[in-house]
Amino acid sequence: MQPSPLVGEAPDEGEEEGRLLLRFAAPRDPALIAKWISYQVFNTERQDWRRGLEAAYRYRERVGDLEVPYDHVEGAYPLGRWLSDQRRAFRAGQMTGERAAELEGLGIVWDTADAGFAENLAAARAYYKLHGTLAAPRGAAVLDVAVGQWLTNVRRPGGLGKDPARAERRAAALAAIDPDWNPGEHGWTVDWQRHYAYLAQLLEEGARLAAIVPGVTRHGEDIGRWLTTQRRDWARLNEEQRRRLTDLGVKPARVAHTRQTPGKTTAAPTSGRGTEAFHKGLQALAQYLDREDRLPARGHVEHLPDGTAHRTGVWLANQKQRRNRLTPDQLQTLANLGITWARS
Structure with missing residues (x-):
């Protein structure tokens, strides 16, 4: 029996084996035809793996990691979707150890939670490139990601995850983009x-x-009006805010001095446990205001990043009752956060 004529175009390199299966088979031998089709599917999958790996390598070389958004296309290759498929195969136990090692060598993140964080982090990085800050308003979006809302969420207690090591790692990743990504820790708002x-x-x-x-x-924000407000309300800023503005050359507005009748006041402690408690209350209040944009109810308990619970509502009520015992700096800081009774 004469060998069957070659079916289709001449084989590419690496495809000769599949072509030979048909060259020496009967034209309608179903077993060998099925084997040839199976080989073709395997070869196509192998070529796709090679293209995906090459695209991943190019991305990593250019960006420095494999935190690839799902919809990212590297050249003409859908790299984000391909990496998502590889994670799915890895979780299902359908990936060879050799392939897993290749992707791990490029820095792939297997964990789905970390993968979601990495995608949002990539959007945060893109936002920072455009705005030079991660103090995004809540409605901000970039790369089809609601990055403003996401940043608001991760600033909340537990927003970086319950695992302390993971939370620390994620906070470090955000700080690597913008050291001031969580301004509530400094005692002021995202808007400021x-x-x-x-x-x-x-x-x-x-x-x-x-x-x-x-x-x-x-970027649509009236910086001139804000600057005028900072100069006018200079006494209400905390020490670090005044230091930062002074470094930029900003000075307080000149005000007319009026004679004040001396009054009997009791100064609040400037060091020790009282100051530490005030600072903690201030941190909890700033965190709450940044998230809710309103004053806390008296019974509200705020959970801080260090895992402690703070009775912020009661604390704020106590500060109002002892207003005359607070130092000017403490009153100024509270006023800067929008506490009207703390204003002069």
Whole structure:
């Protein structure tokens, strides 16, 4: 019997084996035809693996990691979707150890929770490139990710995960993008941090401080009006806020001095447990205001990043009752967070 004529085009390198199966088979031998089809499917899958791995390598070389958004296309290759398929195969135990080792060598993150965090982190990194800060408003979005809401969520107690090691690792990843990603830890709001960052950017780009007046904006924010408010309310800023603004050349607005009738006051402690308790209460209040944008009820308990629970509602009520015993700096800090009774 003569061998069957070659079916289709001449084989590419690596495909000769499949072609030979048909060359020496009867034209309608179903077993060998099925084997040939199976070989073709295997070969196509192998070629797809090679293309995916090459795309992953190019991305890692360019970006430095494999935190690839799901919809990312590397060249013409759907790398984000391909990596998602590989994670699915790995979890199902359908991936060879050799392939898993290749992807691990490139830095793939197998854990689905970490993969989701990595995708949002990539969006946060893209937002930072555009805005120079992670103090995004809650409605901000980039790369089809609601990055503003995501950042609000991760700033909440437990928002970085219940596992302490994982939470620490994630906080470090955010801090590597923007050390001030969680301004509540400093005692001020995300809104204040965003305006401060934009002011610093304007000055770095050559703007004169005297020219940043109400109406001068950046990314839609009126930086001039905000700056005027900071100068006017300088006494209400905390020490670190004043230091940062001073480093930019900002000075408080000049005010007319009036004679005050001396009054009997009792100064609050400036060191020790009283100051530490005040700072903790301030941290809890700033965290709550950043999340809820309203004052806490008297019975509210705020959970801090260190795992402690703080009776923030009761604490705030106590500060109001002992207002005359608070130091000017403490009153100023509370006023800066929007506590009206703390204002002069």
